[in-house]
Amino acid sequence: MAVPGEELPKSLTKAIRGLSGHHRLIVVEAAADGISAYQVGRNAADVPVARVWRTTWEEMSADGAPEKERVLRAARLDPAATTLLVCTFPDGADPAQAIAWLQAAAPDAQTHTAPGAAIGGLLRTVIADEPLTQLYELATLAAGPDGTLRFRGRVLFPVGSRRRDTVPLDLRFHRSDGPGAALAVISWADRRFRLVSLQRAHVPPGRYEVTAELERPGRVRFHGLPDAPVRDDRTWDELVAAVPDRLPPEPPDVHLVCAIETSGPADDVAARLDRATQFVRNAAAGPGPEPAVTLVAYGPHAFVRRPPPPLRVVADRRPAADALRALDDLRDREPDDPGYPRAAAVECVLAELERLIPARDPAHVALLLFGDRPPHPAEVAPSEILPCPAAADWRTTLAVLRRRPGFACGAVTDRPARRADPFWAGFAGDALAGQDAVDVPALAARLGLGAAEPRYVPFPFDETT
Amino acid sequence: MAAERQPPSPDHNIAMWGATGSGKTTFLAALDIALSRADHIDWKVIGANEASTDVLIKLSSKLANDNEFPDATFGVEQYQWRLVGQSEHREGRLWNRRTVRRGHSVGLDVHDAEGELFSNDFIGDHEPMLQSLARSRGIVYLFDPIREFEVGDAYKSLDGMLARLAQRMLNAEDAPDDGRLPHYVAVCTTKFDEVRVLQTAQNLGLLDFDADEHGCPRVAGGEDARELFRELCSVSRSGTADLVLRKLTRYFREDRIGFFVTSAVGFHLDPRVNRFNPRDYQNVVPDARSQRGFRIRSGVRPINVMEPLLWLAERLSDGVRVDLETEAAR
Numbered sequence: 001m002a003v004p005g006e007e008l009p010k011s012l013t014k015a016i017r018g019l020s021g022h023h024r025l026i027v028v029e030a031a032a033d034g035i036s037a038y039q040v041g042r043n044a045a046d047v048p049v050a051r052v053w054r055t056t057w058e059e060m061s062a063d064g065a066p067e068k069e070r071v072l073r074a075a076r077l078d079p080a081a082t083t084l085l086v087c088t089f090p091d092g093a094d095p096a097q098a099i100a101w102l103q104a105a106a107p108d109a110q111t112h113t114a115p116g117a118a119i120g121g122l123l124r125t126v127i128a129d130e131p132l133t134q135l136y137e138l139a140t141l142a143a144g145p146d147g148t149l150r151f152r153g154r155v156l157f158p159v160g161s162r163r164r165d166t167v168p169l170d171l172r173f174h175r176s177d178g179p180g181a182a183l184a185v186i187s188w189a190d191r192r193f194r195l196v197s198l199q200r201a202h203v204p205p206g207r208y209e210v211t212a213e214l215e216r217p218g219r220v221r222f223h224g225l226p227d228a229p230v231r232d233d234r235t236w237d238e239l240v241a242a243v244p245d246r247l248p249p250e251p252p253d254v255h256l257v258c259a260i261e262t263s264g265p266a267d268d269v270a271a272r273l274d275r276a277t278q279f280v281r282n283a284a285a286g287p288g289p290e291p292a293v294t295l296v297a298y299g300p301h302a303f304v305r306r307p308p309p310p311l312r313v314v315a316d317r318r319p320a321a322d323a324l325r326a327l328d329d330l331r332d333r334e335p336d337d338p339g340y341p342r343a344a345a346v347e348c349v350l351a352e353l354e355r356l357i358p359a360r361d362p363a364h365v366a367l368l369l370f371g372d373r374p375p376h377p378a379e380v381a382p383s384e385i386l387p388c389p390a391a392a393d394w395r396t397t398l399a400v401l402r403r404r405p406g407f408a409c410g411a412v413t414d415r416p417a418r419r420a421d422p423f424w425a426g427f428a429g430d431a432l433a434g435q436d437a438v439d440v441p442a443l444a445a446r447l448g449l450g451a452a453e454p455r456y457v458p459f460p461f462d463e464t465t
Numbered sequence: 466m467a468a469e470r471q472p473p474s475p476d477h478n479i480a481m482w483g484a485t486g487s488g489k490t491t492f493l494a495a496l497d498i499a500l501s502r503a504d505h506i507d508w509k510v511i512g513a514n515e516a517s518t519d520v521l522i523k524l525s526s527k528l529a530n531d532n533e534f535p536d537a538t539f540g541v542e543q544y545q546w547r548l549v550g551q552s553e554h555r556e557g558r559l560w561n562r563r564t565v566r567r568g569h570s571v572g573l574d575v576h577d578a579e580g581e582l583f584s585n586d587f588i589g590d591h592e593p594m595l596q597s598l599a600r601s602r603g604i605v606y607l608f609d610p611i612r613e614f615e616v617g618d619a620y621k622s623l624d625g626m627l628a629r630l631a632q633r634m635l636n637a638e639d640a641p642d643d644g645r646l647p648h649y650v651a652v653c654t655t656k657f658d659e660v661r662v663l664q665t666a667q668n669l670g671l672l673d674f675d676a677d678e679h680g681c682p683r684v685a686g687g688e689d690a691r692e693l694f695r696e697l698c699s700v701s702r703s704g705t706a707d708l709v710l711r712k713l714t715r716y717f718r719e720d721r722i723g724f725f726v727t728s729a730v731g732f733h734l735d736p737r738v739n740r741f742n743p744r745d746y747q748n749v750v751p752d753a754r755s756q757r758g759f760r761i762r763s764g765v766r767p768i769n770v771m772e773p774l775l776w777l778a779e780r781l782s783d784g785v786r787v788d789l790e791t792e793a794a795r
Contacts, residue, residue, distance in 0.1 A: 303750045303762045305736070341751050379744040384660050386762075387745040 008086065008112045012126045015082050016040060016048050024081035028102055028109075029119040030095035031088045033057065037076040038123055045187045045194040046134050047218030048127045052120065057094050071098045072105055083109035088117050128216035132161045134187035136196060136220065138169070138212065140462040147246040153186060153193075154462040156212050156220060163217075169210040170464045173203040174247075174457035182239050182458045183229050185220045195236055196220070199229035205289065207463055242458045252406060254291035254449060255317065255363040256283045259349045261371030263299030263336035268414050270331065271435055272370035275412050277327050278440045279368055283449045284320035291449070292363065293323035294356065297330060298349050300340035301376060301389055310345035311352060343385045346375035346423075347394035354397050357404075364406040366447040372414040374423035398427065408447045412438055475547055475572035477781040479774060480597045483607030484622035488655050488729060490535045492607060492770060493546070493575060494524035495729035499767035508550030508775065510573065517544045528730075532761040543593060546573040548774055552782070571778045574601065591629060598630050603777035604650045608709065610665075610697035611656050617703030620712070627716055649721045649780045650713060651773035654694045657684065657728035658748050658768070666693050666726065674741075681732050681741045683768060686776070690724035721780070725773045731766030 015025045019042050027038040034056035043049050055074035060066045075098075077083060083106045089095045090113050103111060137153030144150055156167050173181050180202040186193040196218055203225055210224040222229050258276040262269050276295070283291045295318075298311035315326040346369065357365055377385055378393035401407050410431030413420040417434045424432055431446040433439070481489045497510050512518025521544070524535045548571040556565050576594040598604065606623075613619045634646055641647055656662055663682065666672050671689045672682045684690050698706035713722055730749065735742035752760040 305763070338753065341753065380660055380746060382660070384747070386747055386750065389745065391744060 008114050008117065009122060009126060011084060011110055011112065012123060013129070015084060016126055016130060018082070019048060024078060025084065026076060026078055026081045027084045027086060027119060027123065028075040028077070029086045029088055030098045030102075031119075032092055032095070035060065035071065035074045035098060036119065037074060038119065039076065039081075040123065040127075043218070045196045045218065046189060047187075047196065048130055049218070050123050050127065060098075066094050066098060068101045071101050075102055075105075077102070077106050079106075085109050085111040086117065086119055087111070087113045088115060088119065090115055128163050130162075130217050132157055132159055132187075132214070132217055134189050134194075135159055136161070136214070137186050137188065137193075138220075138462075139182070139184035139186055139459055140171070141243065141457065141459045142461060143247050149243055149246055149457075151459075152462065153188075154464070156185065157214050161214055163214050165214045167212050169212055169222075170207065170462070171210050171460040172207045172463045173205055173460050175205045176203070176458050177242070177456040179232065179234060180227070181460060182232055182234065183220075183222055184236070184239065184459070198232040198234070198236075198239075200232035200234070201225050201229040202227040203460075239458050242456065244457065247457065253289055253363040254283060255294065255357070255361065255365045256280065256291045256449065257294045257296070257353060257357075257365060257367045258323075259296040259298055259311075259346075259353075259367065259369045259371075260330070261299060261344050261369075261373065262297040262330060262333075263344070264338045264372070266335050268372065269335040271414070272412070273327055273331050275435065275438060275440075276368070276370050277324060278438075279444060279449075280320050280323050280327065282440050282444050283366075286444070286449060291320060292317040293320055294318070294353075295323055295326050295330075296349050296352065298345050298371075299336045300338075300344045300373065301348075301386070302339055303386060303389070307389065310348050313352065313356070316356065340386065342373065342383075343376045344371060344373035345388065345392075346371070346373075346427075347378070347388050347392040347397065348390060350375075350394050350397040350401065351390070351392040354400055357401075359404060361404070362406075364448055365401075365404070365408070366444075366449050367401070367407070367409040368447065369409070369411040369427070371411070372420075374421040406448075410443055410447050412443070475570040477603065477778075478572035478574055478597070478601040479548070479603035479605060479777050479781075480594075480601040481573070481575045481605050481607070482598070482623075482626070483605075484609065484612065484616075484618050486612055486616075487607040487609040487619075487622075489575060489607055490524060491528070491729045492605075492653070492655065492727070493521075493544070493573070494528045494535050495765060495767040495770045496774065497521060497525040498529050498765050499770040502766070503771060506550070506771065506775070508548060508771070508778075511547050511549055513545035513547050513572070517546055520544050521546060528761070528765050532764070533755050534757045534759060534761070536756055542576070544573075544575040546575070547571065548573050548778060550778070569778065569782050571603070571774075571781065572601075573774070591626070594626065595629055595633060598626070598648075599633055602648055603781050604648050605773055605777070606650055606652050606713070607655050608652060608694060608697075608706075609655050610662055610700075611659055613697065613701045613706050614661070615702060617701045617705065619698075619701070620703070620705035620708045623709055623712060627712060631716055643718065645718045646716050648717055649723070649777050650717050651723050651725055651777050652691075652694060652713065653725045653727045653769070653773050654690065654697060655727050655729070657682075657726045658730060658732050658746070660747060662693075662697065662726075663746070665696055669693060669696060679734055679740055679766070681734075681766070681768065684726035686723060686725045686769070686772065688724075690726045693726055694724055723773065723776050725769045725776075727767075727769040727773065729765070729767055729770060730761050731768050733763045734766070736763065 025040040029036040037053045038050050040050040057066055060070040060074055085099055085102050087095050087099045136157040138156050140152050140154045141149050142152040180200040183199040185196040187196050210222055213221045215221050260272050260276050280293055295315040296311055296313050301310050315323045375394040376388040378391055379387050411424050411428040412433050413424050414435050417432045433443055483489050500508050512521045527533050527535055551566045551568050557563050574597040576597055608619055666684050671684045671693055673685055675681050684693055732741050732746040733748040748762045749759050750762045
């Protein structure tokens with residue numbers, strides 16, 4: 001049945017809008033190359049979705065002409081469905097014959113003649129222009145007063161929203177595991193939610209201003225994330241299972257302090273710098289927040305009339321990337337003169353750190369020494385090691401630092417730990433390793449540089465106030 | 466080539482005695498510096514011949530200018546130096562008494578050898594050293610307590626040479642009646658600037674402090690120095706150091722033995738106040754670039770280096786009066 005005066009797009013829009021439940025729309029296109037049967041329905045989220053089957057005239061022909069039965073089969077007519085017949089090649093004998101057979105088979109079907117029309121594209125446009133029939137929300141998490149995590153929907157698009165509608169979001173992401181954070185759009189109907197779309201993105205922990213754009217019903221794009229979201233194949237159940245009961249305690253900011261003895265044989269100095277580099281990299285790659293890194297290069301005191309300073313702070317609370325560059329610079333320099341052979345200015349390093357690190361620094365401070373020589377004593381000692389000219393007392397300073405919450409110290413010595421100067425065992429305790437047997441992750445964990453409990457949370461938190 | 470002109474013979478001779486490595490050369494190098502630093506002592510050390518003068522210049526320069534210790538002795542070395550000075554004397558009787566200045570020249574013979582010249586095991590020629598000791602009437606005997614603690618060869622280096630000296634001198638026709646050798650002996654415990662030596666003196670309550678602007682510690686000569694010597698002998702590695710004192714008192718008259726606690730380089734002074742700092746006073750620094758593996762940290766301030774020699778000079782030269790107490794207190 002032809003509908004004079006009604007344009008095809010309007011008919012399609014009207015038909016799609018009238019879909020509900022299991023009702024289907026069948027659009028049969030008789031084109032120059034064959035028949036395309038489009039089946040349009042609404043999925044569980046009430047999003048119109050279309051499927052298409054294509055059959056060529058050759059496939060429907062016998063003895064050089066289309067057969068009626070084959071044409072009807074290709075059209076996938078359904079008495080329960082609304083049917084639209086469209087002839088996009090009216091000049092062709094085969095399309096005209098097919099439309100005639102189909103009209104006979106489905107007398108209630110509307111028939112349109114639209115020469116050259118691209119029905120697939122037209123359907124996509126019509127579907128995309130459909131207003132939402134259900135409320136869209138983003139699945140987010142929120143911590144309750146007792147710390148337990150609960151799902152909370154962040155409204156994205158209300159009923160009636162159309163494509164290109166946008167909404168700003170303020171989302172906080174925690175570290176997520178391998179596949180990344182899930183951006184799950186859900187819809188609500190009859191007090192039940194449905195998963196509309198699921199995307200994933202590798203988003204470093206932090207807070208992001210994100211814009212959600214309704215691309216079409218059933219599809220939301222998210223802009224403003226460092227990684228473009230892609231389709232997520234995880235199931236909803238998998239994602240829900242990955243949500244911890246409660247948010248693990250927020251790991252404190254980490255301040256990694258590497259003090260490196262940069263005087264002595266070139267090979268030894270290079271090995272110390274390499275180890276320090278490994279620790280900085282390890283800390284930066286850990287599950288916690290990115291560490292601030294302080295680097296101190298030190299050597300022995302020079303017992304001469306105008307001694308050079310025994311240490312240099314080459315990076316003060318810098319991002320890991322800056323610290324790694326500073327380590328590279330140190331590596332490019334000639335090692336400092338070995339100087340006084342029996343001690344190095346460890347005591348001055350500690351004194352400098354006591355000065356640099358505020359007493360109430362909320363960060364977890366992990367001090368790692370990379371060296372060989374013990375500190376100079378504060379005064380003449382039985383060891384006969386020359387005292388620190390500045391009278392710095394490493395015992396006193398270390399005790400002060402150790403009293404600070406979150407302070408931990410360790411050391412990597414040139415020699416195997418058991419053969420290192422006794423100072424090192426007293427200084428580092430069980431966080432002591434020789435260059436020959438350093439387990440970087442294990443030692444870092446002892447210093448609190450790796451969170452014992454992974455802090456994976458697959459969904460974002462809505463920070464919108 | 467003209468023959469080198471020999472200086473007049475000295476009034477007396479002093480010989481240096483001590484185990485190899487006990488610091489004889491350093492001691493003598495410091496002597497020139499010590500005499501130069503002393504304001505109220507008009508004594509100096511000069512070479513008796515060109516070679517000895519060269520050595521004197523070289524040793525003093527190395528110590529004072531380069532802050533380095535003299536090179537270790539290679540082969541056999543002999544230096545002939547003169548300790549030259551003046552002393553004041555009261556002469557005349559009653560109304561005719563007057564003060565006169567008299568010049569003195571004391572020979573200072575140093576024989577040193579690579580290896581154990583004084584040791585019983587030394588297979589080289591003992592004769593020059595023996596002659597020097599027999600000719601001398603004063604001996605500076607250096608006892609290195611650190612070496613004694615680590616090596617313990619003080620007695621071994623004394624015993625053999627002392628026996629040879631006694632054989633030569635006590636069998637002579639003019640041998641003293643008391644069977645003792647006629648020398649004055651200044652027993653010098655060296656390396657007072659070392660931590661272990663200073664702390665031992667401190668533990669024994671023997672420390673005194675100079676009243677000058679540097680305030681360096683010092684152990685008074687005589688009984689205090691003797692007590693420290695005895696204490697340090699007790700920690701000999703070989704356990705034979707206590708025999709040194711017994712041997713000395715057996716071969717020399719006890720009233721001719723004096724004790725001194727010395728340091729060739731002295732203490733490091735706090736550069737901010739130019740004073741001795743009990744917290745930080747070590748003046749010898751390990752230094753891989755120095756030939757001896759050590760260098761002097763902040764200048765040479767000899768302690769009790771000239772005093773033993775002047776004490777000997779006083780004893781040997783009748784009437785020589787050197788106000789050592791005044792000098793020591795300064």
